[in-house]
Amino acid sequence: LRYLELLNRLRSGQSTIEDYQLLCTRIIGNPKLQASLRQKPWNEAPILVFRNTLRTQINNRAVLNKAMEMGLRPMLCVAQDYFQGKIIDDLPLRKTILELPDNKTEHLPGYLPLVPGMPVLLTENVATELGLSNGTRGIFHQLVYEESSADIQFQDKNFPTNTKFITQPKYALVEFLNCKLDSELAELQAKIIPIPISEQTFLFDVKELLAENVAKVAKINKETTKILIKRKALPLIPAYSMTTHKSQGQTLGKIIIDLVMPPGPIEVASVYVLLSRVKRLDD
Numbered sequence: 001l002r003y004l005e006l007l008n009r010l011r012s013g014q015s016t017i018e019d020y021q022l023l024c025t026r027i028i029g030n031p032k033l034q035a036s037l038r039q040k041p042w043n044e045a046p047i048l049v050f051r052n053t054l055r056t057q058i059n060n061r062a063v064l065n066k067a068m069e070m071g072l073r074p075m076l077c078v079a080q081d082y083f084q085g086k087i088i089d090d091l092p093l094r095k096t097i098l099e100l101p102d103n104k105t106e107h108l109p110g111y112l113p114l115v116p117g118m119p120v121l122l123t124e125n126v127a128t129e130l131g132l133s134n135g136t137r138g139i140f141h142q143l144v145y146e147e148s149s150a151d152i153q154f155q156d157k158n159f160p161t162n163t164k165f166i167t168q169p170k171y172a173l174v175e176f177l178n179c180k181l182d183s184e185l186a187e188l189q190a191k192i193i194p195i196p197i198s199e200q201t202f203l204f205d206v207k208e209l210l211a212e213n214v215a216k217v218a219k220i221n222k223e224t225t226k227i228l229i230k231r232k233a234l235p236l237i238p239a240y241s242m243t244t245h246k247s248q249g250q251t252l253g254k255i256i257i258d259l260v261m262p263p264g265p266i267e268v269a270s271v272y273v274l275l276s277r278v279k280r281l282d283d
Helices: 002-011 017-024 052-069 091-098 212-220 268-275
Strands: 047-049 075-078 080-083 111-114 119-122 137-145 164-166 169-175 192-196 198-205 226-233 236-238 241-243
Touching (some): 002 017, 002 268, 052 111, 052 241, 080 091, 111 236, 137 192
Parallel strands (some): 047 241, 075 164
Antiparallel strands (some): 075 111, 080 226, 119 137, 198 226
């Protein structure tokens, strides 16, 4: 009850010092807190954050840790990016575009680390009538892909040297427990759905990659430095960590929240969205 009252006050911008003190009793590292993040249910609780870049870093680390625990070679799906119908092979350009946060790429990630049993979120509507829409949670089971002729190495500092880079995925087999599909698909267990590659286009400004004098000339001549990129990738992201935006409307079992606000104007609504994903202080 105290927690629900706290949420009501927060929603109307009337939080008290007692509300703050109540939240402080749940800070990780508090000696009175008997919860261990290494044990269930807390080791499966999603970490809710404000920023996309932080969410991506936490997710990447969590997937790599799970792969290590399971003794598996890390697996990384790499998006295929095209400009004017041709695949981008200019390395600096390719790397920069792959590293863009997915809120700049129509929600198709450049890099998607995968390990069997990990939680994932759909990033677009696949079949809303079956309950497979943007933000739906699932469990990743298997990736079906073509072996590329050359074992492409991307030497990305965020991933270990033994990472297997997959550039030609076909589809991912994902289990959606709340899927409304009555019968199981041929040769698949119930609730396991193949999620195919998706295609999106987005604009990217190459200004930062141009030499300073070239960028200036473009500006003087009022020439656009934006190019249209077509991306093919799986419409999935890991769900160990989620942003405020993605967690909206979801009721979750247990959650870990990063309440450090990003720079800029503070939005109380964002804090309320995170804290109201659960109904009890103990969660």
